[in-house]
Amino acid sequence: MTAHFDAWVLLLAAIGATYLWRGLAVPLSSRIDGDGRAFEWMTCVTYALLAGLISRMIVLPYGELATTPVAYRIIATLVALTAYFIGRRNLLLGVGLGTLTFLSLTLYDQGP
Amino acid sequence: MNPVQHESPSAANAVRCGIRDALGMPMVVLLASMTAFGSLAREGGLSLELALVSTIGVWALPGQIVFVELYAAGGDVVALILAVSFANARFLPMGMSLLPMLRHGLVRTGWLYLYAHLVSAQSWAYCRRMFPKLPAEARRPYFLAFALSILAISLGGTALGYVLSGTLPRPLALSLVLVNPLFMLLLLADSRSRPVVLALIAGVGLGPAMHLFAPNWGLLLTGIVAGSAGFATDRVLIARRKPS
Numbered sequence: 001m002t003a004h005f006d007a008w009v010l011l012l013a014a015i016g017a018t019y020l021w022r023g024l025a026v027p028l029s030s031r032i033d034g035d036g037r038a039f040e041w042m043t044c045v046t047y048a049l050l051a052g053l054i055s056r057m058i059v060l061p062y063g064e065l066a067t068t069p070v071a072y073r074i075i076a077t078l079v080a081l082t083a084y085f086i087g088r089r090n091l092l093l094g095v096g097l098g099t100l101t102f103l104s105l106t107l108y109d110q111g112p
Numbered sequence: 113m114n115p116v117q118h119e120s121p122s123a124a125n126a127v128r129c130g131i132r133d134a135l136g137m138p139m140v141v142l143l144a145s146m147t148a149f150g151s152l153a154r155e156g157g158l159s160l161e162l163a164l165v166s167t168i169g170v171w172a173l174p175g176q177i178v179f180v181e182l183y184a185a186g187g188d189v190v191a192l193i194l195a196v197s198f199a200n201a202r203f204l205p206m207g208m209s210l211l212p213m214l215r216h217g218l219v220r221t222g223w224l225y226l227y228a229h230l231v232s233a234q235s236w237a238y239c240r241r242m243f244p245k246l247p248a249e250a251r252r253p254y255f256l257a258f259a260l261s262i263l264a265i266s267l268g269g270t271a272l273g274y275v276l277s278g279t280l281p282r283p284l285a286l287s288l289v290l291v292n293p294l295f296m297l298l299l300l301a302d303s304r305s306r307p308v309v310l311a312l313i314a315g316v317g318l319g320p321a322m323h324l325f326a327p328n329w330g331l332l333l334t335g336i337v338a339g340s341a342g343f344a345t346d347r348v349l350i351a352r353r354k355p356s
Contacts, residue, residue: 049315052335
């Protein structure tokens with residue numbers, strides 16, 4: 001019972017700690033014009049941040065994915081990008097082939 | 113002849129458009145990554161209710177994964193909350209670069225506090241891609257339809273992963289985790305605007321390095337440094353093109 005209760009308190013705190021950033025964006029953006037320079041800069045910051053996040057998730061992932069060789073993850077990423085651009089920007093093709101590449105490499109590793 | 117005036121024909125269209133977009137690749141990707149999260153949550157000792165509420169309430173996969181891992185490890189409570197908060201600090205710039213596009217004609221601006229909660233990497237990327245093609249009054253309906261659809265899909269994925277936990281072969285479970293970053297990468301690779309492309313390239317290079325340098329602030333620093341570099345380089349190139 002206590003352990004269960006603790007988990008809920010922890011989760012609520014995590015939710016609050018996350019919402020803090022989202023909520024803060026409302027007053028801080030209230031004076032930003034959607035067509036202005038400041039907005040354009042903020043857009044660049046966000047794109048760069050997402051790019052950094054994705055590259056971190058691939059190169060330095062959290063959790064069990066970190067136990068796989070980084071080369072496998074990078075090869076899968078390059079396959080996804082190549083398939084995407086050769087396949088006329090088909091997202092399913094890119095994501096599908098990239099994931100299959102990674103799956104094959106990890107399966108090969110586990111083989112006899 | 114139908115005398116009933118619809119609120120706005122383009123708004124109804126935008127809702128359909130948002131749902132249709134969500135049911136495409138985002139559905140496939142979120143089912144994969146949220147299934148991975150659901151099974152991780154069960155292995156980490158969370159109840160199904162906790163896993164589902166974390167998907168609705170935290171609504172950010174990296175933060176949710178940090179929560180489960182630190183919860184399972186049973187470490188310091190304050191450290192856990194701080195780690196989750198830092199993992200999700202990106203929502204400040206993300207909200208600031210999306211919410212101004214949702215304000216058009218909004219009477220009760222308090223709604224923005226709800227919209228802010230629905231900002232996620234996918235909803236951000238899809239809206240920024242679609243908004244230039246939509247009239248200003250159709251943006252809110254598109255955003256809400258898309259964001260609420262992917263939230264519902266994610267809840268399904270979380271529950272599915274929870275039920276399937278332990279039955280997925282390890283290579284498959286690991287591959288499911290990789291689906292989300294690959295998808296987001298391709299989505300961003302589609303960008304055509306020069307400052308954005310410059311910012312993306314700088315961000316990809318800087319992200320991991322900054323993470324090693326400053327695990328907590330690395331992500332925000334990457335955004336500010338690489339984003340400003342892309343923005344500034346573009347301004348310099350524009351200035352150069354003009355004959356002096």
